[in-house]
Amino acid sequence: MFVRGLKRKCFDGEEDIEGTLAGIKAIPSYNLQRQSLLDMSLVKLQLCHMLVEPNLCRSVLIANTVRQIQEEMTQDGTWQMINTQSTGQASLDRLVSTDILCRSSREQAEGKHVPGYSTFNKDFEGDQAQDSLETMSTASSVQAPRNLQSNVWEMENPQENKGNFQKSLDQIFETLENKSPNSVEDLFSEVDNSYYDLDTMLTGMMSNTKTGHCDGLETFSSPTTATSSSNCKSDLNELDHIVEILVES
Amino acid sequence: ADIISTVEFNYSGDLLATGDKGGRVVIFQREQENKSRPHSRGEYNVYSTFQSHEPEFDYLKSLEIEEKINKIRWLPQQNAAHFLLSTNDKTIKLWKISERDKRAEGYNLKDEDGRLRDPFRITALRVPILKPMDLMVEASPRRIFANAHTYHINSISVNSDHETYLSADDLRINLWHLEITDRSFNIVDIKPANMEELTEVITAAEFHPHHCNLFVYSSSKGTVRLCDMRSSALCDRHAKFFEEPEDPSSRSFFSEIISSISDVKFSHSGRYMMTRDYLSVKVWDLNMENRPVETYQVHEYLRSKLCSLYENDCIFDKFECCWNGSDSAIMTGSYNNFFRMFDRSTRRDITLEASRESSKPRAILKPRKVCTGGKRKKEEISVDSLDFNKKILHTAWHPVENIIAVAATNNLYIFQDKVN
Numbered sequence: 001m002f003v004r005g006l007k008r009k010c011f012d013g014e015e016d017i018e019g020t021l022a023g024i025k026a027i028p029s030y031n032l033q034r035q036s037l038l039d040m041s042l043v044k045l046q047l048c049h050m051l052v053e054p055n056l057c058r059s060v061l062i063a064n065t066v067r068q069i070q071e072e073m074t075q076d077g078t079w080q081m082i083n084t085q086s087t088g089q090a091s092l093d094r095l096v097s098t099d100i101l102c103r104s105s106r107e108q109a110e111g112k113h114v115p116g117y118s119t120f121n122k123d124f125e126g127d128q129a130q131d132s133l134e135t136m137s138t139a140s141s142v143q144a145p146r147n148l149q150s151n152v153w154e155m156e157n158p159q160e161n162k163g164n165f166q167k168s169l170d171q172i173f174e175t176l177e178n179k180s181p182n183s184v185e186d187l188f189s190e191v192d193n194s195y196y197d198l199d200t201m202l203t204g205m206m207s208n209t210k211t212g213h214c215d216g217l218e219t220f221s222s223p224t225t226a227t228s229s230s231n232c233k234s235d236l237n238e239l240d241h242i243v244e245i246l247v248e249s
Numbered sequence: 250a251d252i253i254s255t256v257e258f259n260y261s262g263d264l265l266a267t268g269d270k271g272g273r274v275v276i277f278q279r280e281q282e283n284k285s286r287p288h289s290r291g292e293y294n295v296y297s298t299f300q301s302h303e304p305e306f307d308y309l310k311s312l313e314i315e316e317k318i319n320k321i322r323w324l325p326q327q328n329a330a331h332f333l334l335s336t337n338d339k340t341i342k343l344w345k346i347s348e349r350d351k352r353a354e355g356y357n358l359k360d361e362d363g364r365l366r367d368p369f370r371i372t373a374l375r376v377p378i379l380k381p382m383d384l385m386v387e388a389s390p391r392r393i394f395a396n397a398h399t400y401h402i403n404s405i406s407v408n409s410d411h412e413t414y415l416s417a418d419d420l421r422i423n424l425w426h427l428e429i430t431d432r433s434f435n436i437v438d439i440k441p442a443n444m445e446e447l448t449e450v451i452t453a454a455e456f457h458p459h460h461c462n463l464f465v466y467s468s469s470k471g472t473v474r475l476c477d478m479r480s481s482a483l484c485d486r487h488a489k490f491f492e493e494p495e496d497p498s499s500r501s502f503f504s505e506i507i508s509s510i511s512d513v514k515f516s517h518s519g520r521y522m523m524t525r526d527y528l529s530v531k532v533w534d535l536n537m538e539n540r541p542v543e544t545y546q547v548h549e550y551l552r553s554k555l556c557s558l559y560e561n562d563c564i565f566d567k568f569e570c571c572w573n574g575s576d577s578a579i580m581t582g583s584y585n586n587f588f589r590m591f592d593r594s595t596r597r598d599i600t601l602e603a604s605r606e607s608s609k610p611r612a613i614l615k616p617r618k619v620c621t622g623g624k625r626k627k628e629e630i631s632v633d634s635l636d637f638n639k640k641i642l643h644t645a646w647h648p649v650e651n652i653i654a655v656a657a658t659n660n661l662y663i664f665q666d667k668v669n
Contacts, residue, residue, distance in 0.1 A: 037502060040560060053312050053338075056400055056419040057450045057469050058565045061506045064448055068502060 034069055041066045253656035255643055259323040259331065262647040265293055265654055266333055267661055268318025272302035274335055274388075276346065277663075293663050297346055299388040302337040314339050320405050322414070324427075332391070334414065338401040341416055343392035343427065352382040397423050397433045404454045410461040417454035417466060420447075424478075436484045437466060437476065452567075453512050459519045463488075471508030473524060475535065491524075491533055493540045503555040503564065511567035516576040517648075523579055525570040528552060530581050530591070545591045545598065548583045550621040550632050563637050571646045582641025585630065586657045587617060603641060603655045603662040613667060 251269035265277040278296035305314040324332040330347040355377040400418035422437035457463035474487035507527035531541035558564040570581040620629035643656040651666040
């Protein structure tokens with residue numbers, strides 16, 4: 001399901017981490033976990049299979065979860081907080097336990113962490129925050145959708161960020177439906193191409209003929225299209241030939 | 250053997266059909282009871298095997314269409330032959346399964362080996378006679394219902410009028426006539442004008458067992474809509490809307506995902522319907538929309554594991570459920586090759602395991618128990634040692650007797666009541 005080599009941990013169960021941590025650390029912990037859930041969901045949405053249509057129900061449910069997290073983050077102001085950070089190197093090893101997220105809100109309210117979000121903001125800015133900041137920014141960028149996220153996170157205007165995030169989320173949806181080529185190229189630009197067989201290359205080639213849905217994603221794929229398109233062009237004639245064979249059979 | 254993707258008894262229970270990921274259909278038939286051993290029950294043996302669907306390639310979208318059989322539904326038997334509908338993601342096929350146990354001999358125009366005889370050499374006419382032969386079961390595709398679904402078909406349901414059936418994909422439901430393959434009517438369409446606004450999909454649909462104008466469809470948001478085809482051609486407005494209000498105290502980021510209904514089944518009586526979501530099975534009275542009349546927890550111990558199950562995608566597993574013939578019991582699957590049965594009248598439930606290791610043929614199944622916390626008793630299994638790759642998604646109950654069919658990945662288990 002996931003690209004090989006990405007380590008991630010996700011603990012469940014009733015680990016009482018709050019017993020050992022100070023109350024202050026417990027608050028960013030919830031947000032860290034929420035963040036890693038968000039990242040996990042984005043990875044899931046983007047790592048769609050190329051040859052077989054992705055499951056629409058699953059995609060819709062994941063997208064709704066992402067929207068839910070995004071709304072909550074917008075409400076408590078965390079959204080703006082994240083946008084002012086610089087993105088660090090992606091490292092999924094730093095994804096933290098999300099067991100708090102799995103608990104019901106009642107359990108959470110019952111005193112595992114301080115409820116007020118204003119308190120959270122204040123603590124965040126404090127000295128304690130240095131470590132948490134790094135972890136936050138680490139957790140916020142994920143390897144596979146880096147292009148997508150870096151564009152989102154790096155922009156100046158937080159308002160625009162929200163809009164772009166929503167837009168990128170919707171575009172993921174469009175991608176799922178329409179299998180637009182640039183997103184596909186983009187998603188797998190990091191992955192070793194020899195992994196794919198002829199059919200995959202062919203998919204990229206054949207769907208390149210479609211134009212309508214690529215506009216929004218051009219911004220994301222701009223760093224990579226230059227190289228990929230030149231590669232494509234050199235193979236074009238060869239693949240045309242192979243396409244003919246396939247169509248005939 | 251391939252992974253079994255659907256299991257279905259026919260109306261009499263004599264035949265049991267399974268579909269698999271490789272597009273094959275295998276039909277089992279119950280053997281006649283042995284007269285010399287009146288207490289022995291009929292066993293199910295392979296009756297027919299055929300390739301229903303082949304993998305296809307959609308050149309326009311550059312996508313493979315899987316040959317996996319998503320659903321099989323039998324038609325009521327009207328003559329000596331048996332008919333069933335089988336569907337993959339895009340195409341539904343009507344198959345005729347017929348027996349041939351006689352062969353004609355003594356043709357005039359051809360030899361016994363099939364070679365044509367020279368007409369000038371024929372001096373006398375004879376009437377061909379039928380001679381018995383070894384039983385041959387043939388399956389032939391009689392209708393192919395294609396090109397009506399943009400999205401993946403998740404359900405088919407034969408109407409009580411025995412003339413029409415519905416097919417449902419993620420966003421639309423179509424009504425077909427069994428005789429007509431080049432036309433279907435769209436009766437539900439929940440596709441938004443802008444796909445970016447899509448937040449809900451259709452997960453299952455079924456016709457009412459007695460009222461040919463009623464059908465239900467379930468959604469990924471945990472709701473069920475009952476529609477009446479008499480009210481309008483396009484049933485976008487429901488006649489009844491079934492939804493249980495959410496318990497605000499148990500809300501989490503996974504609430505919506507686990508509320509998504511994976512299966513909906515009417516009771517045989519037609520008075521109730523059952524829905525399966527990730528953690529529970531609910532029985533609804535069709536006359537009461539605001540909450541179910543019964544709720545059964547299938548594996549509540551998974552509630553604290555939802556994050557892991559989300560990560561490994563198990564949270565998206567679609568479990569089916571089924572009623573027994575008298576609607577007094579319901580059954581559904583779980584993980585670790587466990588399946589659960591609930592007796593509605595006594596409120597007793599049982600967990601059983603379908604695996605070779607734990608049951609020999611003719612042995613009585615031992616009830617299983619999952620240990621949720623604290624000290625694990627001797628025979629119990631702890632939640633952490635459950636095998637989430639061994640999932641029982643498809644089960645079926647004989648329409649009359651207490652015989653059940655359980656599909657455990659690529660194995661089919663058939664269990665029946667203990668013989669006294």
